[in-house]
Amino acid sequence: EDGKYLRRDLYISAGVLSPTPSEGALEIDITGKFVYPGFVDSHAHLIGTGRKSLEVNLEDCNSIESLAERLEVDREVVRARGWDQEVLGFMPVREVLDSITTRPVILTRRCGHIATVNSPLIKLFSLEGLHGLDGSDIELGLLKERALEELDRKIKLSPGEVERAIHAGTQAFLKYGVTAVHSDDYHGIDYELLMQSLSSTTNMRIYEKFCVSKEEQLDLIKLGQQFETPFFNLRAAKLYLDGSLGARTAAMISPYHDSPAERGVLYMTADELRVIVKKADREGIQVCVHVIGDRALEEALKAFEGSVSESLKHRLIHVQIASEEQIKRMADQKLTASIQPIFADSDRIIAPERFGPLRMKDAYPFGKMRDMGVQLALSTDSPVESTSVIRSLTSADRFFSRRDSIQMYSSNGHILANNTDSISLKYGDRADLFVINVDLLKATQDTPAEMTFVDGRLVYRL
Known part of the structure; x- marks a missing residue:
């Protein structure tokens, strides 16, 4: 209660929490750390989260020079995500993209509901037929909503x-x-x-x-x-x-x-x-x-x-x-x-x-x-x-x-997933949990977990 609940007998056996350690179990000292059930x-x-880390990151991109530099990658089709016109200072429309790169490029806005493309990409995938769909404008290289979904189907x-x-x-x-x-x-x-x-x-x-x-x-x-x-x-x-x-x-x-x-x-x-x-x-x-x-x-x-x-x-x-x-x-x-x-x-x-x-x-x-x-x-x-x-x-x-x-x-x-399994760190609960060095009832500074367990297995360690 109030961040002071301590459990000193936390063991994992066969993927669930147990009051006693199993024979030959690995022991990890988490003295002074906080343990929470895995978050959902x-x-x-x-x-999409994984793709973001593999594509060109346009977050905090705030100039045409920065945009041109980030798009200078050697890929057959350059996919980038994260731009925001409020930060960038302009809309990266077709004419702008054509002026800074000859590679086919797709720039998805941070929300994922709108993207801009250049002429090489429009030609490569014959996108003219998407003009007008949900307000998309091919002349501007602007794809919205279902037009963007159609592009995804073309580039699987x-x-x-x-x-x-x-x-x-x-x-x-x-x-x-x-x-x-x-x-x-x-x-x-x-x-x-x-x-x-x-x-x-x-x-x-x-x-x-x-x-x-x-x-x-x-x-x-x-x-x-x-x-x-x-x-x-x-x-x-x-x-x-x-x-x-x-x-x-x-x-x-x-x-x-x-x-x-x-x-x-x-x-x-x-x-x-x-x-x-x-x-x-x-x-x-x-x-x-x-x-x-x-x-x-x-x-x-x-x-x-x-x-x-x-x-x-x-x-x-x-x-x-x-x-x-x-x-x-x-x-x-x-x-x-x-x-x-x-x-x-x-x-x-x-x-x-x-x-x-x-x-x-x-x-x-x-x-x-x-x-x-x-x-x-x-x-x-x-x-x-x-x-x-x-x-x-x-x-x-x-x-x-x-x-x-x-x-x-x-x-x-x-x-909300209609799953009624207990995850409250009681004995017999499945061992989906994480260890962190801050009290989440008070923490405000971005802090990663030190260890994360799923089904009793250590799947992440800082």
Whole structure:
């Protein structure tokens, strides 16, 4: 209690916690350290996180000279991620990219919902037909939402790239004591390769949310359950209803304050989503819906009316703006939510511009959601944000007590996956845990774990 709970008899035997050591067991002295159950990132992209570390990093890129220097790499197709027009100072459109490189390049914005490409890449993959899709403009080399997904289908990952991305992504989470991830990975990769690759992972527990856009694609989830292991779970569908705030593709009821001609991109209506929800209810599949704007949220709430959300824990992901009336309906429908409090810090400049002063009172309504009875779990949406636990906890301090945030980052993450296994470091609990040299009830400085264990195995050491 209050950070003073001590356990001096912590042993691991056959993958679970035991009151006594097993014969010949390795002993590790953790005197003075803190031990916590493994954390759960309730919404992220494992492969995307790994890919970020393998691609050109454009975070903090703030000039055309810096951009040109970073793109000067010898690759057949240069993939880069992390730019933000607010930091860069300009939009890296086709004309700009053509002036600094002759290599085919794809620059994905930090949010992952918009990208820019140059003329060599447009020619290489014949992208002219994507003009106009979700506001994409080929003349500008600007791809948005589903046009970007189409590009991913044209440039699929190889088995080697997938293997390297999963390894890098896993290490990025384990570094901070995250032992389970609700992941969304069906992007630019063949189905069989995805199933085989994720089901081969044993150093992390993966709750996969399989990305679908049509009712019949739910069958791929049932088919994929043959690949399940103790470390790979496939029981949820992920759907996009809108885009991102930074790209102005989040679907809004009223126009954007800083761009009155735009209201974002709505992927499907409530009627279209309801068909998918009803089949998912029949099949026992959890539905997780990406909603950032209040218009997308409204369509989701209508679609979930009458669903079996209480038993399946149907979920809303993000919810960056919501009225009190909408939050009440979330609670009444027993919907759960994966939220990213760190977005409130990352968006501190653009949010007031996008929403305007009147709507800011409804922005990032996480505390109100909790108070009104919506069950929440924390997440990073990595690679959009860092996998760092303490960064997310510090951002969450403005909404919740640190103790509540830790619960949302650990046990709630398993609950939202309909997993009722205990992870409270009691005897008999599975040994998913991490050791760190700071008290997470107080820590604010970014600190990695010293050791992380999954199923009793040491899978990461600083």
